[in-house]
Amino acid sequence: MMGEETPKARKPRADQLRNRERLLEAAREVFRGEGGSLEEVARRAELGIGTLYRHFPTREALFQAVYAREVEVLERRAAEDGLKDWMQAVLQMMATKKGMVAALAPVFEPESSFFSDQSLRIRAAVAALHARAVEEGAVRPDVTSDDLMRVLMALGYGPGADPARADLLLEVFLDGLRPR
Amino acid sequence: MMGEETPKARKPRADQLRNRERLLEAAREVFRGEGGSLEEVARRAELGIGTLYRHFPTREALFQAVYAREVEVLERRAAEDGLKDWMQAVLQMMATKKGMVAALAPVFEPESSFFSDQSLRIRAAVAALHARAVEEGAVRPDVTSDDLMRVLMALGYGPGADPARADLLLEVFLDGLRPR
Amino acid sequence: MMGEETPKARKPRADQLRNRERLLEAAREVFRGEGGSLEEVARRAELGIGTLYRHFPTREALFQAVYAREVEVLERRAAEDGLKDWMQAVLQMMATKKGMVAALAPVFEPESSFFSDQSLRIRAAVAALHARAVEEGAVRPDVTSDDLMRVLMALGYGPGADPARADLLLEVFLDGLRPR
Amino acid sequence: MMGEETPKARKPRADQLRNRERLLEAAREVFRGEGGSLEEVARRAELGIGTLYRHFPTREALFQAVYAREVEVLERRAAEDGLKDWMQAVLQMMATKKGMVAALAPVFEPESSFFSDQSLRIRAAVAALHARAVEEGAVRPDVTSDDLMRVLMALGYGPGADPARADLLLEVFLDGLRPR
DNA sequence: CATGAATGAGGTTTCATTCAT
DNA sequence: CATGAATGAAACCTCATTCAT
Known part of the structure; x- marks a missing residue:
């Protein structure tokens, strides 16, 4: 999934925080408009759905964090x-x-x-x-x-x-x- | 399904209106309580889902009618x-x-x-x-x-x-x- | 899904029983081998997953029926x-x-x-x-x-x-x- | 993660064996109770999932070892x-x-x-x-x-x-x- | 016209596995 | 070597919608 956008480049570990921010930002955008799937949040953050779940194990958790x-x-x-x-x-x-x-x-x-x-x-x-x-x-x-x-x-x-x-x-x- | 309730009678015209009312009433009840599928609306109206769609071709249409x-x-x-x-x-x-x-x-x-x-x-x-x-x-x-x-x-x-x-x-x- | 196999042919209503049998047969085959997803059962029966769920609303129901x-x-x-x-x-x-x-x-x-x-x-x-x-x-x-x-x-x-x-x-x- | 438990010591050799044992023990416990993810095995062994994979390259391998x-x-x-x-x-x-x-x-x-x-x-x-x-x-x-x-x-x-x-x-x- | 069976896209979640650090 | 973040395929399930009867 990410691979398609950056064929070789592998995200380094230090980007974890960055990813968290990305997810939060994406979630903010998605939640704005009433509804919004977690899948969409992940897509918008250009991250795998699994990554989202690693950072925020439940929908609620993401909500709260946002x-x-x-x-x-x-x-x-x-x-x-x-x-x-x-x-x-x-x-x-x-x-x-x-x-x-x-x-x-x-x-x-x-x-x-x-x-x-x-x-x-x-x-x-x-x-x-x-x-x-x-x-x-x-x-x-x-x-x-x-x-x-x-x-x-x-x-x-x-x-x-x-x-x-x-x-x-x-x-x-x-x-x-x-x-x- | 309905056939069981009106075994013989093939009501011609007024039933249409009656059904519309039933659907609207059911929709009102269902939409009240946060969510609810169209199938549930039909069920509550004791009508087939197909009938619901004949009267209201999309979910939006039903919403508006209500x-x-x-x-x-x-x-x-x-x-x-x-x-x-x-x-x-x-x-x-x-x-x-x-x-x-x-x-x-x-x-x-x-x-x-x-x-x-x-x-x-x-x-x-x-x-x-x-x-x-x-x-x-x-x-x-x-x-x-x-x-x-x-x-x-x-x-x-x-x-x-x-x-x-x-x-x-x-x-x-x-x-x-x-x-x- | 079915469409890909039989582009035009639309299954008639009377096939409901047939479908039930197909699902049961598929389930029997799948459950045999320890595990098996419902999705696989549906696939094997060449039916949509939704159809499976209509016939057997829970995994248990299918199990019992089998x-x-x-x-x-x-x-x-x-x-x-x-x-x-x-x-x-x-x-x-x-x-x-x-x-x-x-x-x-x-x-x-x-x-x-x-x-x-x-x-x-x-x-x-x-x-x-x-x-x-x-x-x-x-x-x-x-x-x-x-x-x-x-x-x-x-x-x-x-x-x-x-x-x-x-x-x-x-x-x-x-x-x-x-x-x- | 492990680093927190052994802040300074960089044990060279015997730790390998120790880890293997820990993983096997954890796997035994986890496999006992119907299911259990490899992640859970690693967690229980207080080791990283990567370490688990170093010792047992597939789920099957771990199973066999146990x-x-x-x-x-x-x-x-x-x-x-x-x-x-x-x-x-x-x-x-x-x-x-x-x-x-x-x-x-x-x-x-x-x-x-x-x-x-x-x-x-x-x-x-x-x-x-x-x-x-x-x-x-x-x-x-x-x-x-x-x-x-x-x-x-x-x-x-x-x-x-x-x-x-x-x-x-x-x-x-x-x-x-x-x-x- | 009414029916409801069939469909499948789409949402949620889990987990084996890979790989940069 | 050890780590754990990232990945995505795959499972589960729901529901709006279509269409043969």
């Missing part, structure tokens, strides 16, 4: 920003790095327990943000931190989501969030 | 209800008739041009609702009618959407929607 | 013959109809509960044979009816089994079986 | 024991060291010519045992030494074989073996 990094960034920013800034930043990232979006979706589906690690971490981060905002009176107390995530996911990812409108709708929502 | 149905209901209600009532009703329907949700998603994806007919009709309906609401001062004029659809999709369908929270979040949005 | 018939024959004869005659007959069948042999193996593996139906039936038949033989004083009472089956399996199927020797060894066993 | 080992033991005992003791011992070994059983099976399949070396040796050993037993009048002369092997294989390995019953059935057989 998105782990994105989630980390979000988590970090949650610690630094205020609620509004953070939400705006998230929308921004969603607009530009489409990969992250797909990443977050499963995180907030309670069923998917295998994402628990990342899920827990980011939820904790958002919970802190939320708590601060409630204290400051910027958020009605009957709206939970999970609600905030939901809205974010929806605005950035839901069907019909449009980055160009997301900011405005976020503002609308934040306006509505203030306790009456 | 979706047309739901959209009509929404359209009708849009003419009767006020904005808030309508939105609540839509959320309600989303919560109970999961099929509709899946149906609507493509409507707001601009790429899917084959849905254009229904898409245009419901958009027109919502536009009317929106116009009234803006006139009444219930909606900031910089929020478009498509934005309203987005919000609905988001609350009812987006990742992590939870019917139990949707009503509250809709209220928050509507609060935020009022011109300052 | 051997159900053989077991029936054994069962019938058990009712008619005496112990020695029956055992000789079984060895005879094992020697000629290799399929049956493979059939019986799982029957006497206690783990495979899915064969329980056939397993139970034939065991019952042998138990009756055994009971009669014990009464007649032809079989030591500490040898069970399952033991008898074991011996048969061993002589007819075990590694190195040789039909040409089986009769003699059976005789040896029967001699040994007499209560001292 | 088998040779077991057969040697049997051969040695055949020289020391009497027939009954030896047969009991074999059954004993079969019950505890399942690996050996799988190993022996091919020996008595006349098709597998590659096992000929070991096959010949053990056959010779059994032939000697058999000859002695015939002389002593313990074995009907029309029963061959291969027959003895067959029975043994079958009782210990055939379908439905049960170590708990094997001893009794062996006794039955030996009883039957006595010339009338």
Whole structure:
């Protein structure tokens, strides 16, 4: 398979990391478009399917690896920003790095327990943000931190989501969030 | 297969329509629950797979037909209800008739041009609702009618959407929607 | 796939039974030789893999179907013959109809509960044979009816089994079986 | 991988043998339990798969090597024991060291010519045992030494074989073996 | 018209084997 | 020599679609 593209050249061992990157990059591209077979990921990375499986023994594992990094960034920013800034930043990232979006979706589906690690971490981060905002009176107390995530996911990812409108709708929502 | 149920009677005409209905109903049920093969649809409709294909020559065709149905209901209600009532009703329907949700998603994806007919009709309906609401001062004029659809999709369908929270979040949005 | 062999000819519906037979025959041949993929069975039957799966939705189902018939024959004869005659007959069948042999193996593996139906039936038949033989004083009472089956399996199927020797060894066993 | 266990030492020679042993031991364990990939063998031996292949260039080669080992033991005992003791011992070994059983099976399949070396040796050993037993009048002369092997294989390995019953059935057989 | 058997492409996964390091 | 990453053939299974009856 590879042989057809580089008849003689044999990939050296040190390329392992490189291959991993290739697979992740390919996976990012493929997962973007709803669906996508692992075979396609391998093909796009110009690697054998076996290689993919060596690096990521299950579909889930690949998924997680693709998105782990994105989630980390979000988590970090949650610690630094205020609620509004953070939400705006998230929308921004969603607009530009489409990969992250797909990443977050499963995180907030309670069923998917295998994402628990990342899920827990980011939820904790958002919970802190939320708590601060409630204290400051910027958020009605009957709206939970999970609600905030939901809205974010929806605005950035839901069907019909449009980055160009997301900011405005976020503002609308934040306006509505203030306790009456 | 069907022959066993209607041993003698060779119904001529109305059965056609009946079958179409059965198929649509079955498709709705099957598409609801994440996936489902056409074979399963046919089985549930107690019809042969061949019959399904006579009525709907591709999977897409069946999808569209199912979706047309739901959209009509929404359209009708849009003419009767006020904005808030309508939105609540839509959320309600989303919560109970999961099929509709899946149906609507493509409507707001601009790429899917084959849905254009229904898409245009419901958009027109919502536009009317929106116009009234803006006139009444219930909606900031910089929020478009498509934005309203987005919000609905988001609350009812987006990742992590939870019917139990949707009503509250809709209220928050509507609060935020009022011109300052 | 079939098309390549019979470019125009389309198999008529009535061939369904024929196909079933073809699959069973192919399975018998393939299963004979330790292992064998379902794909190979389909290939040998000159049918698509999908067809195989339509007829036998699981590997187990195919297995059972292949051997159900053989077991029936054994069962019938058990009712008619005496112990020695029956055992000789079984060895005879094992020697000629290799399929049956493979059939019986799982029957006497206690783990495979899915064969329980056939397993139970034939065991019952042998138990009756055994009971009669014990009464007649032809079989030591500490040898069970399952033991008898074991011996048969061993002589007819075990590694190195040789039909040409089986009769003699059976005789040896029967001699040994007499209560001292 | 191994490097981590032996950080500095570059053992020159004896390690080779050691590795071979480790691989054989691991293979024995793995082959025991129905299947098992070569990768698993290597892992269990705490060696690289490449190393495995250096020692045993094909799966078959490994199999044979494992088998040779077991057969040697049997051969040695055949020289020391009497027939009954030896047969009991074999059954004993079969019950505890399942690996050996799988190993022996091919020996008595006349098709597998590659096992000929070991096959010949053990056959010779059994032939000697058999000859002695015939002389002593313990074995009907029309029963061959291969027959003895067959029975043994079958009782210990055939379908439905049960170590708990094997001893009794062996006794039955030996009883039957006595010339009338 | 209705039926459902047949098809095979395509997805997932495993594993023996090769080869650069 | 030892290593293990890479490979891809091959197994398993599902499902949209076609077509003879």
